Each structure stands twice: as structure tokens, then as C-alpha cells.
Amino acid sequence: EAGVAQSPRYKIIEKRQSVAFWCNPISGHATLYWYQQILGQGPKLLIQFQNNGVVDDSQLPKDRFSAERLKGVDSTLKIQPAKLEDSAVYLCASSFDWTGSNSPLHFGNGTRLTVT
Amino acid sequence: TQLLEQSPQFLSIQEGENLTVYCNSSSVFSSLQWYRQEPGEGPVLLVTVVTGGEVKKLKRLTFQFGDARKDSSLHITAAQPGDTGLYLCAGEGSYKLIFGSGTRLLVRP
Numbered sequence: 001e002a003g004v005a006q007s008p009r010y011k012i013i014e015k016r017q018s019v020a021f022w023c024n025p026i027s028g029h030a031t032l033y034w035y036q037q038i039l040g041q042g043p044k045l046l047i048q049f050q051n052n053g054v055v056d057d058s059q060l061p062k063d064r065f066s067a068e069r070l071k072g073v074d075s076t077l078k079i080q081p082a083k084l085e086d087s088a089v090y091l092c093a094s095s096f097d098w099t100g101s102n103s104p105l106h107f108g109n110g111t112r113l114t115v116t
Numbered sequence: 117t118q119l120l121e122q123s124p125q126f127l128s129i130q131e132g133e134n135l136t137v138y139c140n141s142s143s144v145f146s147s148l149q150w151y152r153q154e155p156g157e158g159p160v161l162l163v164t165v166v167t168g169g170e171v172k173k174l175k176r177l178t179f180q181f182g183d184a185r186k187d188s189s190l191h192i193t194a195a196q197p198g199d200t201g202l203y204l205c206a207g208e209g210s211y212k213l214i215f216g217s218g219t220r221l222l223v224r225p
Contacts, residue, residue, distance in 0.1 A: 004158070035215075042122075042204050042215035043159070056212055091158050098211050104149070105213065107158025 002026065004108035006092050012114045018080035021111045025074070025094030031055075032069055033105065034077050035091040043091055049075065050098060082115045089113070119143070120207050120216035128222040129195055137190045137219045139205035146208045148181055148188045153202040153218075195223045 005024040013019050025032050030051050035043035046065065047057040051072040060067070064083070069075040079086055089110040095103040120141045129135055139148070147166045151159035163172050165181035165188060172179045176199075178191040188205055200223050205216040 033213075040218075042120075042206075042218045044215070045212060048212065093158070104161045104164065105159075107160070109157050 004092055004094055004106055006090075006108035006111055008111055009109065010112050010114075012116065013082055015084055015115050016081040018078065019082055019113060020076050020078045021090050021092075021113075023075045023077070023092030023108060025092070026106055029094035029096055029106070030072070031095045031098045031103070032075050033093040033095075034067055034075070035093065037089045037091055037110070039088070046077070048098075055098070079113075082113075084115050087113055087115045120205055120214055122203075122205060122216040122219050124219060125217065126220045126222075128224065131196060131223055131225050132194050135192050135195060135221070137192075137203055137221075139188045139190075139216050141186050141207060143207070143209065144185050146185075148185070149206045149208070149213070150179055150188070150190055151204040151206060153204060154200075159202075159204055192221075195221075197223045197225050199223050 007022050011019055032049045034046045036046050037043040046060045047067045048055040049069040052069050065079055067077045089112050091107055091110045093105040093107045095105050097103050120139055123138045147164055149164045150162045152162055153159040163174055163179045165179055168183045168185045170181045176193045180189050203219045206213045
């Protein structure tokens with residue numbers, strides 16, 4: 001099966017600019033996740049979708065970050081305006097359903113964002 | 117807030133040595149997963165442990181879930197350069213997966 005696709009792989013922007021990331025999950029996967037991974041740290045969950053509804057966005061900085069999953073398939077994550085501390089790898093993951101141990105996460109290769 | 121702490125943060129060993137990585141929390145988790153991440157790639161699931169006290173083996177890797185389901189360990193026997201990477205534990209709770217801070221392992225030939 002095809003894996004989780006993310007684009008772009010790399011992005012360099014100046015602070016206060018905006019940026020968008022795209023994710024196409026594995027076909028048939030109902031749950032989609034966006035994680036932020038700062039260098040040297042573990043991934044931090046930003047937002048979790050079940051089909052096209054938001055399950056958890058408690059750690060999403062909503063004043064500057066937004067995400068949508070129209071039609072319950074692919075998803076975009078946007079940052080506007082970007083800050084220096086947003087420099088990180090943004091990982092998208094999907095799972096068949098949220099049944100925890102019975103539905104493992106499959107990750108894309110991420111988008112590395114550098115804000116200068 | 118559920119937190120997972122991993123130790124050590126960084127480990128550099130010689131090929132053939134054994135090592136153990138720890139994952140600790142004050143919270144109880146429904147299950148605990150271990151992932152390995154290589155540079156430029158996303159994490160890849162190694163194993164899931166569900167029952168307190170459970171031990172799972174994956175070739176030279178042994179995973180154990182604590183009796184109280186608050187901690188876990190990963191033991192690698194006779195490490196090889198191919199084991200180099202970032203090892204992440206992740207605890208499942210409240211329909212979310214919380215990741216630890218990671219242990220970066222370097223196995224020198």
C-alpha cells in the first residue's frame with residue numbers, strides 16, 4: 001500500500017510569512033494527525049481528525065495555526081504568521097481508526113520548516 | 117497532563133554491546149508503543165505492549181511493559197550499527213498518543 005504522502009519536504013520562510021503543508025493519508029484511514037517535532041524532542045500532537053471532524057486540537061496555537069481535512073481525506077496545516085520558534089519538522093500520520101493499540105500510526109516523512 | 121520521560125537522552129556504544137532504554141511516567145497508559153525514527157524519515161512502529169508485565173521480543177530487541185502500566189523498557193542485545201536511530205516511546209490514553217522525548221542511539225562499528 002502507498003504510504004502517507006507529505007509535501008513539501010523542505011520549506012524556508014522569513015518570520016511573519018505564511019506557509020502551508022499538505023498531507024495525503026493512507027487510503028481508507030479515518031484518523032489523521034499532525035505532529036510538530038522540534039529538533040532533539042519527541043513529536044507533539046497538534047491536531048487529530050476523525051474523518052473530517054476534529055477530535056483534539058488542545059495543543060494547536062490557534063492564533064496562528066489552522067488545519068482542515070475537507071471531505072475526510074487529505075489535509076492541510078497552515079501557519080500565519082510564522083515565528084522563529086515554529087522551526088521544526090511537521091509530521092503527518094494516519095491510522096485506520098482510533099482503537100489505540102489495534103490501529104497503529106503510519107507516519108509520512110515530514111516537512112522540515114525553517115523560519116529565519 | 118500526561119508526560120513520558122525517556123532516559124538516557126543520548127547513548128553512544130560500540131557494536132556488540134548491550135543497552136537498555138527507559139520510558140517512565142506518573143500516568144497509567146492503556147498501551148505503550150515503541151517507534152524508531154531515522155534521519156529524514158517519520159517514526160516507524162516497532163512494537164505495542166498492552167498488558168502490565170508483558171514482555172515482547174523482536175529479534176535482538178526486548179520490550180517490557182511495567183506491571184502498573186506506567187513505564188516501559190527496551191533492551192537491545194549485541195547492538196549493531198543498523199540499530200542507530202532515535203527511539204521513541206508513546207503512551208496511549210484518552211484517545212491520544214503521547215510521545216516521549218526520545219533516546220538517540222549511536223552504535224559505532
